[in-house]
Amino acid sequence: MRGLVALALLLAACAPQRVSIANYPELEATRGEALFMRYCHQCHPNGAAGLGPSLNDKPLPGFLIALQVRVGLGAMPAFGSGVISDAELDEIVAYVQALHRVAGER
Template sequence: MKANKISIVILVAAAIVLYSCALRKSEPIVGKTFTAKNMQVQHGQELYMKHCQKCHPGGEGGLGPALNSTPAPGFLKKLQVRAGLGTMPSFNHQEIAKEDLKDIGKYLKALKHF
């Protein structure tokens, strides 16, 4: 009897985890092409393609989670880039300068409202 209760708890926990993962997933963008509205966003996009695209393809989830639908505020995203987390590598100031990271942030923001 006791073992049954435990497996129900585990099942419910697994369902909650799966459900929250599904919520984080963004809808695929169909028939829309992104156009950068200014130089900073365009620069950010170029840097993004170089450093982030392979794990966060087009802002969508890949190896890393989707960035175009994350509720995380800008400063937290920058912190994540500097500190890294789990599989995500960290990027120091030589790899991505402060101004460049700002532009990546602008690009991500533009993607969100795209």
């Protein structure tokens, strides 16, 4: 049992750092987070670089984030309003901007 606890602690220490909204009251678990996890997380894990670039270090205004999502550039696909509604896109943009603010505080 003691060995399992030690292994769990070791694995937790080696895990990549994640921006956790639980530590920031201004970032409640929102629909934007759920939508981000559904559409964006695969390529931008927790806002960090993955298949796509990091979003946490890009201080873009909301309209440019929305434009990138709608038009897509480079390897990023376009997400039309038939996939992500305008209201959902607003929530994703707010969440991405919040991730950027939290990353800047670390």
